[in-house]
Amino acid sequence: MEPIRKHTGLVYPLNRSNIDTDQIIPKQFLKRISRQGFGQFLFFNWRFDSEGTPKKEFSLNDPKYKDASILVAGENFGCGSSREHAPWALQDFGFKVIIASSFADIFYNNCTKNGIVPIQLTEEETQVLIDRSESDSYTISIDLEQKTVNGSDDFHASFEIPEYQREMLLNGWDEIAVTLTHKSKIDQFEAELQQSRGE
Amino acid sequence: MNKPKTIVEKIWDQHVVHQEQDKPDLLYIDLHLVHEVTSPQAFEGLRLKSRGVRRPDRTFATMDHNVPTIHRHIIKDQVSKTQMDTLKQNCDEFNIPLADIDHPDQGIVHVIGPELGLTQPGKTIVCGDSHTSTHGAFGALAFGIGTSEVEHVLATQTLWQARPKTLNVKVNGQLGKGVTAKDLILAIIAKYGVRFGTGYVLEYTGEAIQSLSMEARMTICNMSIEAGARAGLISPDETTIEFIKGKRHAPKGSDFEKAAKDWKALATDQGATYDATVEINADEVEPQVTWGTNPGMCIPVSASIPSPDQANSANAKDEISRALEYMGLEAGQPISSVKIDHVFIGSCTNSRLSDLQRAAEIVRGKKVNPSVTAIVVPGSHSVKVSAEKEGLDVIFKQAGFEWRDAGCSMCLAMNDDVVPPGERCASTSNRNFEGRQGTGARTHLVSPEMAAAAAIEGHFVDVRKLTQPTPS
Numbered sequence: 001m002e003p004i005r006k007h008t009g010l011v012y013p014l015n016r017s018n019i020d021t022d023q024i025i026p027k028q029f030l031k032r033i034s035r036q037g038f039g040q041f042l043f044f045n046w047r048f049d050s051e052g053t054p055k056k057e058f059s060l061n062d063p064k065y066k067d068a069s070i071l072v073a074g075e076n077f078g079c080g081s082s083r084e085h086a087p088w089a090l091q092d093f094g095f096k097v098i099i100a101s102s103f104a105d106i107f108y109n110n111c112t113k114n115g116i117v118p119i120q121l122t123e124e125e126t127q128v129l130i131d132r133s134e135s136d137s138y139t140i141s142i143d144l145e146q147k148t149v150n151g152s153d154d155f156h157a158s159f160e161i162p163e164y165q166r167e168m169l170l171n172g173w174d175e176i177a178v179t180l181t182h183k184s185k186i187d188q189f190e191a192e193l194q195q196s197r198g199e
Numbered sequence: 200m201n202k203p204k205t206i207v208e209k210i211w212d213q214h215v216v217h218q219e220q221d222k223p224d225l226l227y228i229d230l231h232l233v234h235e236v237t238s239p240q241a242f243e244g245l246r247l248k249s250r251g252v253r254r255p256d257r258t259f260a261t262m263d264h265n266v267p268t269i270h271r272h273i274i275k276d277q278v279s280k281t282q283m284d285t286l287k288q289n290c291d292e293f294n295i296p297l298a299d300i301d302h303p304d305q306g307i308v309h310v311i312g313p314e315l316g317l318t319q320p321g322k323t324i325v326c327g328d329s330h331t332s333t334h335g336a337f338g339a340l341a342f343g344i345g346t347s348e349v350e351h352v353l354a355t356q357t358l359w360q361a362r363p364k365t366l367n368v369k370v371n372g373q374l375g376k377g378v379t380a381k382d383l384i385l386a387i388i389a390k391y392g393v394r395f396g397t398g399y400v401l402e403y404t405g406e407a408i409q410s411l412s413m414e415a416r417m418t419i420c421n422m423s424i425e426a427g428a429r430a431g432l433i434s435p436d437e438t439t440i441e442f443i444k445g446k447r448h449a450p451k452g453s454d455f456e457k458a459a460k461d462w463k464a465l466a467t468d469q470g471a472t473y474d475a476t477v478e479i480n481a482d483e484v485e486p487q488v489t490w491g492t493n494p495g496m497c498i499p500v501s502a503s504i505p506s507p508d509q510a511n512s513a514n515a516k517d518e519i520s521r522a523l524e525y526m527g528l529e530a531g532q533p534i535s536s537v538k539i540d541h542v543f544i545g546s547c548t549n550s551r552l553s554d555l556q557r558a559a560e561i562v563r564g565k566k567v568n569p570s571v572t573a574i575v576v577p578g579s580h581s582v583k584v585s586a587e588k589e590g591l592d593v594i595f596k597q598a599g600f601e602w603r604d605a606g607c608s609m610c611l612a613m614n615d616d617v618v619p620p621g622e623r624c625a626s627t628s629n630r631n632f633e634g635r636q637g638t639g640a641r642t643h644l645v646s647p648e649m650a651a652a653a654a655i656e657g658h659f660v661d662v663r664k665l666t667q668p669t670p671s
Binding site for chain 2: 015016017018020022023026027028030031032033034035045050074075076079080081082083084087102103104105106109110113114162163164174175176179180182183185186189190193198199
């Protein structure tokens with residue numbers, strides 16, 4: 001996983017609540033056996049009509065957001081299915097940071113395993129970012145060390161993220177390698193299980 | 200005396216392998232269930248780092264999401280076939296038990312775990328599938344994980360997890376006749392919303408829960424994730440123990456007696472405290488039908504579809520308008536007037552034997568409305584065999600239902616069981632998201648009884664009005 005400390009990028013606003021992972025990547029695209037190449041299917045049913053032609057009315061098809069790398073959405077982003085294909089698709093499409101007024105638990109966790117920074121801001125702060133990026137091309141910077149979000153204007157916000165996940169993202173650690181440093185404790189736990197429950 | 204604890208605290212404390220300040224706990228995982236869709240990248244990750252599977256004996260795999268439910272061995276979709284073949288190769292390579300498409304144990308992963316007795320109280324259970332919460336019905340701590348975590352569990356049999364907050368979902372009173380566990384969980388989500396459980400483990404308590412069968416409890420816990428909670432559980436009691444007794448992987452003889460005693464001790468202690476509590480009166484719950492594009496958009500069958508004007512914020516108003524447009528519905532329209540094109544009885548929520556028995560009772564001797572295509576997809580091969588022994592297949596087929604082989608099927612339409620664009624389905628599954636049952640498909644979540652009644656009538660109908668006893 002690539003470490004991420006700071007990121008500056010163009011904001012893409014998606015002013016909806018309860019965006020579920022079925023919308024982020026519909027089920028017909030979950031059949032691949034690799035982690036790559038899911039970006040082309042991101043928000044597929046919202047982006048394309050039944051002929052596969054981009055829908056003009058869906059804002060992600062607007063050329064002004066072509067280089068966006070920060071997605072801002074409403075509450076409960078990423079609810080529903082646990083499919084990690086959702087963060088894979090967002091990342092492959094070019095998103096490095098997701099800002100929302102709240103996240104679904106599994107999706108939040110899945111982001112941090114893939115080097116995507118999930119940032120929870122208040123509803124008011126999220127709405128400001130949405131309004132500004134809807135009306136104009138809007139760039140913001142996030143700093144994972146300082147836990148801040150700063151706009152190219154007067155926008156300033158700070159956020160919380162569990163320390164463990166922040167460290168993982170900052171360092172791009174291989175989590176399994178970290179866990180295996182505790183292998184003797186797992187061995188010991190299993191030995192005790194064997195003794196107490198015969199398992 | 201020790202401080203009273205909830206079942207979640209007890210299970211947690213029994214599974215902590217390692218603890219450090221400012222870090223999540225390293226939690227031991229007792230059982231890891233695996234299926235074809237969320238595992239290939241995890242196995243590939245192991246291979247890339249030359250890692251093995253730590254405990255293949257604590258891992259169990261099946262094929263469910265992609266499998267055809269008709270013409271079982273003609274898998275037209277090559278990509279699906281590759282995914283199934285890949286699971287087989289991975290299980291062979293890493294020595295993991297697999298119930299593949301031909302195996303008598305095959306079925307939806309959340310149906311076969313309990314059926315085989317793999318699911319037991321007090322276990323930590325994970326699967327790369329958000330409906331893993333189903334297993335919480337047994338007093339297990341069971342939750343869905345992503346593919347990176349699947350790889351982590353395969354390699355280490357552990358996960359880093361922050362101690363969850365607990366939320367008591369207290370269900371007072373008793374469900375009325377013709378009102379089911381599905382109606383109850385839908386009513387809970389309708390009342391408290393699709394995110395009240397985020398960050399919590401739900402524990403369902405109260406009289407109404409205690410009197411539910413294990414299969415009904417599975418339906419409740421299954422949909423915890425639709426309230427935002429990764430896990431939902433019910434303290435084990437005699438009903439739990441009776442269900443597990445004699446199952447293939449359950450302890451036997453005196454081991455069972457000892458296990459049963461330990462299981463009962465897991466139940467939440469009198470006086471234990473939760474981080475939050477919500478309540479609902481079971482007596483007031485009517486049969487439910489969802490009208491929108493998330494499970495919280497749900498009303499009693501006697502009600503009418505809400506209007507965007509009832510919303511309390513601009514965002515909520517937009518959400519209702521978008522849902523009505525997608526669903527092709529008008530505000531103020533009685534839900535019972537909505538005509539349907541498809542009925543799907545199946546999924547990890549409602550595809551167990553008792554679900555099929557209750558639906559069959561409704562359709563016995565009647566005919567599916569000519570405008571409706573109706574299918575029954577048993578949750579497992581074993582459910583299918585048991586149902587056929589009772590002649591349920593005949594009842595369904597005579598009524599005009601198709602009787603299929605086991606799998607996830609039309610719940611998420613990864614196989615050929617797809618609802619066409621713009622068509623409407625009464626479904627016993629768990630998600631009415633846009634496109635869930637097919638691009639442009641319109642899903643209404645209901646109980647098996649309500650789905651069966653809708654199949655006969657061609658529109659939604661209060662099932663309680665159909666089941667009045669015939670005069671003798």
